[in-house]
Amino acid sequence: MRKINLSFFYKNLIIVFAVTCLPMAIIAVSNYFIGVKQIEAEVKRNHRLQLQQIYQSMEEQLFQLETIGNQWMFNPVFNHELLEGDLRLKPDTTRELLVSLRILKESNPLIGNAVLYLEKDRLLISEEEGIYTIQDEATAQTFQQLLGAKSSLMWWNRPISPLKYKIKVNVALVHKIQGAGGAPLGTIILYLDKSKIDDYLYPLNPDGEGIAYIVKKNGSWVTNGRNQSMTTNELDEAIRREAIDYGLEAGDFIYNRKGINYFVTVGSLSRNEWKYVVATPLSKLTSPVILVTKLGLAFSFIGLLAAIVLSWFASRRIYRPVKHLVGLFKENVVIPSPNDKSDEFQFIEGRWRKLIDESQQLEAKLEQNRQLLRAGFLLQLIQGHLYFFSETELREKMTFHGWNASDKAFAIILIRMDSITNAKGSFNEGDEQLATFAAANITQEMLHSSKQDAEVINFHDLSLAVFFAYPAERPKEQVKSDLFHFSGELIQVLSRYTTMRITVGVGKLVYAAQNIYKSLEEARTALQFRDLDKNEQILDMDNLLPQETSRVSYPxxxxxxxxxxxxxxxxxxxxxxxxxxxxxxxxxxxxxxxxxxxxxxxxxxxxxxxxxxxxxxxxxxxxxxxxxxxxxxxxxxxxxxxxxxxxxxxxxxxxxxxxEKLLEQIVSKVTEAIHARYHTPISLESCADEYGVTSYNLSKAFKQCTGTNFIEYLTTIRLEKAKELLRTTDLKINAIAEKVGYQPTYFIRIFKKVEGITPGRYRECSPT
The missing domain is CATH 1.20.272 (Zinc Finger, Delta Prime; domain 3)
Known part of the structure; x- marks a missing residue:
């Protein structure tokens, strides 16, 4: 029995999963791997924009700081009167200066301290510390260099100040105060507040995991962020040196330290040539996005699991009719072997094809049996074997077998083919059934072409009949005309194809199914009146006139x-x-x-x-x-x-x-007679007369049976007896001759002729 593998569902469920779930998985993974890259790029871009905004804000603040300094340079409080007398002895003027410096300090949040330096008496004036005289010569020289600068406005990156109060940044904005003659009388020094600068940098490193600081053009520190001291940690110093290695050029680069990637941005402040450096861990930049992406991936995975489960249940539900169908076909099927490659669908297909083949075979057999039943019924009908059925029953049976028997009349023509041995080239002796089959097919084709309501009956003996059904109201003369016309055409075709003698007998038209056999009998009777000298004839009993009595001619x-x-x-x-x-x-x-x-x-x-x-x-x-x-x-x-x-x-x-057997028996009897009567006169003629045959036939048969003729055989027997007597007796030669049926003289002559010596010599030479 055939083995099947019922695991098609389990083997191909992955296809369902792939169709339903794989697109979602691809989208989720693509969103994660492709989306993260895009989002990282977008975050970096936003980070740059944020830095740009801070840069612009700092630039604006520095611009405002310069503008404020320029405005205060022309303040009336800063005039040549400051050079007259000892300023410390002018309280009102000093108070006014201190108030002005305080106002100047508060005019911009970046100003940590506003200081006035007067060349006269080397004085430093500030709100926090009042009036201070520079005692150190080197410090005095440094402040004196500011007055010798060409520009009235400058950024002083290396200021040295004796002031101690809140000086956290070694960078200041210097504005020279012009005297009456154009010579500078002093400078206004605006020291920047480190904490305020750090406030600008704080948004870039709010959690302290990265760095954000400002360095000078040479790489020295301006501020290292919100550290209270200017001491730097390893990360600050490492990134500063990396930025210096890059030439402190504006741009971005990735710096990896201890397995952590930092996104480093270097920018320049155009007014004072400061460099701001911001390094942020990429994970911090992308962590919100990655979280969202991971959440999306998680939800996609959950959706994938849901799709797998739903696909499983949906597939099982879809597969249920297949499983049921396999169960219906599974009778007498053994358990599948591991090496069996067929699955349930192949099994169903095989079983289905087998059922189709069996159905087609059964249908063909049923059709064949139906045709055989139809042919058998018609054969019995036309031969009159169904006489026990009534007319109604016969017509019902004809209708059952496919004939429209209602209001029909019937007729039969009988076709007979003769002289198959004289048919040249078409059929030979022994081809009777083949010739009849070919003629039946030709007849059927002609009936089909002419659309006749008729049936061919093959008798397989060089004869066949055609059963016609006509409307009962059709005139008999028209029916006969149709039958003769069809018979004539059929004779021409069959004669040309078979090259045999064709005779057609036309039966009478009958109106009752019970009388159909009479039409066949009449056609057979008509064939008996065939003219032997004609090759093609159509015979109808209605047209055969009585023949006048003629003399019998028998040879x-x-x-x-x-x-x-x-x-x-x-x-x-x-x-x-x-x-x-x-x-x-x-x-x-x-x-x-x-x-x-x-x-x-x-x-x-x-x-x-x-x-x-x-x-x-x-x-x-x-x-x-x-x-x-x-x-x-x-x-x-x-x-x-x-x-x-x-x-x-x-x-x-x-x-x-x-x-031959009789002659063999006669020859046997003749040889026995020779042995018994060789000493008497015996001849071929006397034996032939004795057994009732001619001497010729007996001589011929004797020769065939013994290999020698009658005389030779008789001579041999007589001489053998004579030699025996010569050896065993003392009888005289003449006596021996008479005992074997010879005359003495003839005996001596025949003995010498056969044996080569005389009887006497034979006796002398023979041992006694």
Whole structure:
């Protein structure tokens, strides 16, 4: 039994998963790996924008700081009167200066301290510390350099101040105060507040995991962020040095330290050539986005699991009818083997194809049986075997088998083909069934072409019938005309194709299904009146006129010649006389029925003669009904062939074999007589007369059986007896000659001729 593998669902469920779940998984993974890159780039861009905003804000503050310094340079409080006398002795002027410096300090949040330096007396004036005289010569020289600068406004990146209060940044904005003659009388020094600068940097590193600081052009620190001291940690110093290695050029780069990637941005402040450096861990930049992406990936994974579960249940539900169908087909199927590659769908397909094949075979067999039943019913109907059915029942059965029998009349034509042995090229002897089958097909094609309501019945013996059904109201003359027209066309086609003699018998038109057989009988009767000299005939009993009585012409003389040839076993002579008999009978009896009766008469005469002879033909011994066989043959040439093959040749052969056996028995008896009566006068003729055969036949048979002729055999026997007497007795030669049936003189002569020596010499030479 066939083994099947019922795991198609489990093997191919992955396809369902791929179709339903894989797109979602691809989208989720793509969002994660592609989206993160895009988001990182977007975050970096936003980070740059944020830095740009802070940069612009610082630039604006520095610009405002410069503007404020420029405005205060022309403040009336800062004039040449400050050079007159000792400022410390002018409290009102000093108070006004301190108030002005405080106002100047508060005018911008970046100003940590506003200091006035006067060249006269080396004075430093500030709100927090008041008036201070520079004692250190080096410090004084540094402040003096500010006055010698070409620009009235400058950024002082290396200020040295003796002031101690809140000086956290070594960077200041210096504005020179011009005196009356154009010579500078001092400078206004605006020290920047480190904490305020850190406030600008704080948004760039709010959690302290990165760095944000400002360095000078040479890389020295301006501020390191919100550290209270200017001491730096390792990360600050490492990134500062990395930025210095990059030349402190504005731009971005990635710096990896201890497995952490930092996004480093370097920018420049145009007014004082400061460099701001911001380094932020990429994970901090992208952590919110990655979190969202991971959440999306998680939700996608949850959706993927849900899709897998739903696909599983949906697939099982979809697969349930298949499983049920497999269960229906699974009877008598063993458990599948591991190596079996077939699955349930292949199994169903195989079973389904098998069912289709079986259905088609069954349908073909049913159709074949239906056709056989139809043909069998029609054959019984036309032969009159259904006489026990009523007319209504017969028409119902005809309707059941596919005929429209309502209000129909019926007719039959019978087609017979003869002289198959004379058909040149088409069919040979033994092809009777093939020839009939071909004729039936041709007839069926012609009926189909003419759209006749008819059926062909094949009798397989070079004859076939056509069963026609016509409307009952159609006139008989029109029906006959149609039958004759179709018969004529059919004869022409069959004659051209088979090259045989074609005869058609037309049956009468009947209006009752019970009388259909009569139409066939009438067609058969019509065929008996076939003219033997014509090859194509249409016979209708209605058109056959009564024949006037003619003298019987039967070749009795030739009949006797045939019988005599058979008695003596002359096969060629008997066949030749049989051919003469057929020709004579055909000339005297032109109608088939008369010719057939003449042939039956010949058969009877031959059988009578053979019975009288005491030898039976093998055909008679087999119990065959020879008269029935001959009656079934309609063609004269076929009758001649049948008589030759069935009667003449077997009888002559049997007669020959019987004669040979009889002659063998006679020869055996003759040899026994020779041995018993060799000493008496015995001859071939006397033996032939004794056993009732001719001397010629006996001599021929004796030669065939013994290998020698009668005289030689007799001489040999007599001489053997004479030699025996010569050796064992003392009888005289003459006496021995008489004892073996010879005259003395002839005995001596024949003995010497055969033995080569005389009898006396033979006795002398023979041992006693």
């Amino acid at each position: 009795f003389t030739i009949e006797n010649a045939i019988i005599q040839s058979l008695k003596i076993g002359l096969k060629e002579e008997a066949v030749r006389e049989l051919k003469r008999f057929v020709e004579e009978l055909k000339q005297g009896q032109s109608k088939e029925i008369q010719f057939q009766q003449g042939m039956l008469q010949l058969l009877g005469s031959i059988m009578h003669a053979l019975l009288k002879s005491g030898l039976y033909s093998p055909a008679i011994q087999s119990g065959s009904n020879l008269y029935e066989q001959l009656s079934a043959i309609k063609d004269p040439d076929e009758m001649l062939r049948w008589m030759r093959i069935t009667i003449i040749e077997p009888y002559v052969e049997d007669l020959s074999q019987t004669r």
